[in-house]
Amino acid sequence: MIPESFSQLTTDLEAELYRLHYTQATTNYYRRMWGHVATFLESEGAQQFTEELGLRFLDKQYNFLAHQQAGTLTQNMITALRAVRMLGDFSQHRSILRRYYKHRQLLQSDEFTDTVAAYISMCQTREYSQVTKAHYQRSAEKFFSFLESHTVTNTVQIIPKHIGEYASTWLGYSSKTIELELTALRSLLRFLYADGRNNRDLALVVPTVHVHQHARIPSVWSPENVKKLLDVIDRGNPAGKRDYAMILLVARLGLRTMDVKHLQFSNLCWETNRIEFVAQKTGQALSLPLLSDVGWAIIDYLQNGRPKVSSPFIFLRHLAPLVPFSDDDHLHQVIKKYMQQAHLPLSPDKKRGMHSLRHTLASVLLEQHTPLAVISDILGHANSDTTAIYLKIDVNRLRECALDLEEVELS
Numbered sequence: 033m034i035p036e037s038f039s040q041l042t043t044d045l046e047a048e049l050y051r052l053h054y055t056q057a058t059t060n061y062y063r064r065m066w067g068h069v070a071t072f073l074e075s076e077g078a079q080q081f082t083e084e085l086g087l088r089f090l091d092k093q094y095n096f097l098a099h100q101q102a103g104t105l106t107q108n109m110i111t112a113l114r115a116v117r118m119l120g121d122f123s124q125h126r127s128i129l130r131r132y133y134k135h136r137q138l139l140q141s142d143e144f145t146d147t148v149a150a151y152i153s154m155c156q157t158r159e160y161s162q163v164t165k166a167h168y169q170r171s172a173e174k175f176f177s178f179l180e181s182h183t184v185t186n187t188v189q190i191i192p193k194h195i196g197e198y199a200s201t202w203l204g205y206s207s208k209t210i211e212l213e214l215t216a217l218r219s220l221l222r223f224l225y226a227d228g229r230n231n232r233d234l235a236l237v238v239p240t241v242h243v244h245q246h247a248r249i250p251s252v253w254s255p256e257n258v259k260k261l262l263d264v265i266d267r268g269n270p271a272g273k274r275d276y277a278m279i280l281l282v283a284r285l286g287l288r289t290m291d292v293k294h295l296q297f298s299n300l301c302w303e304t305n306r307i308e309f310v311a312q313k314t315g316q317a318l319s320l321p322l323l324s325d326v327g328w329a330i331i332d333y334l335q336n337g338r339p340k341v342s343s344p345f346i347f348l349r350h351l352a353p354l355v356p357f358s359d360d361d362h363l364h365q366v367i368k369k370y371m372q373q374a375h376l377p378l379s380p381d382k383k384r385g386m387h388s389l390r391h392t393l394a395s396v397l398l399e400q401h402t403p404l405a406v407i408s409d410i411l412g413h414a415n416s417d418t419t420a421i422y423l424k425i426d427v428n429r430l431r432e433c434a435l436d437l438e439e440v441e442l443s
Contacts, residue, residue, distance in 0.1 A: 045062075
């Protein structure tokens with residue numbers, strides 16, 4: 033097979049952008065970026081694009097690696113990275129793997145759109161959690177979008193070859209991400225077979241990735257860094273009041289980001305000083321104490337910061353439209369903003385999103401010798417086995433379990 037020239041690659045990629053109804057402004061941006069990459073390739077004496085060359089281009093153009101390590105990437109740099117990743121994805125898979133792009137309508141085929149609707153209806157019938165349904169829907173749309181780019185527009189056309197090609201697009205991602213995506217793919221393919229939309233149970237050909245439930249050590253914050261993070265928040269600013277209350281809910285009560293975003297006025301029981309809600313992920317009813325600092329932070333936001341709009345949700349976006357945060361928004365940008373202001377390190381090896389504050393609360397509770405069952409109730413875990421992962425971050429308790437070699441030798 034003759035290697036594809038960069039000129040031919042970008043010609044085919046632009047045609048795919050038009051097929052997917054990308055706006056002219058967006059297409060023009062990518063065309064300009066491809067021109068810069070073409071100039072770089074020419075200076076390197078290269079006629080074909082590779083991801084290695086793409087990263088070298090970013091480093092030469094923006095000093096990308098240094099900014100990435102320092103946590104100072106600008107939006108312009110991130111957008112350029114997306115353009116380079118798009119080139120890499122398309123050159124390898126002949127598909128725009130839109131994991132970095134947000135489009136209202138992902139699918140072009142009515143057949144696939146109807147299939148996703150039927151699939152999610154099945155998930156609702158089986159009472160899957162809102163989080164699971166949202167993940168399964170996104171995964172199904174990504175899979176069908178990949179098929180559309182390969183001129184497959186009907187579920188009966190799907191064959192094992194397509195499964196293998198799609199699975200290969202996840203190479204390079206973490207094992208946990210791959211496991212989650214392939215699990216969702218199996219669920220979809222089982223539905224297609226059971227519903228008569230494909231005459232083969234293609235779930236059987238999906239590769240398996242074994243990930244031990246407790247393989248990864250959770251990221252935690254030191255108490256000093258949590259204090260630094262909270263101290264830099266401008267609580268004289270309406271958005272700062274909101275962010276401070278949201279972060280406290282996670283750091284002090286261990287709420288998941290999804291539950292913070294879905295928190296409503298009806299969940300605040302001021303008479304009993306409790307927060308009562310149903311966890312989005314597990315469907316469990318939770319009742320947590322409305323701690324004094326958390327309560328006053330919420331009151332301050334409601335009285336002096338929240339936009340005066342009619343909505344049952346407590347926390348809203350402060351830029352139009354004035355609506356709750358979307359389910360896809362993990363609020364990572366909120367944490368990152370204040371970490372930069374507090375000059376806290378942004379390590380690529382450690383996750384420092386909202387969820388890591390939940391991990392930190394679990395670590396503190398362990399240090400206080402709180403039973404796992406109690407921690408499980410506070411964090412809203414379905415069972416204590418999930419909570420057991422936090423045992424690995426309690427180093428002092430683990431040291432207590434270490435064997436004394438002298439005692440072993442004498443016994």
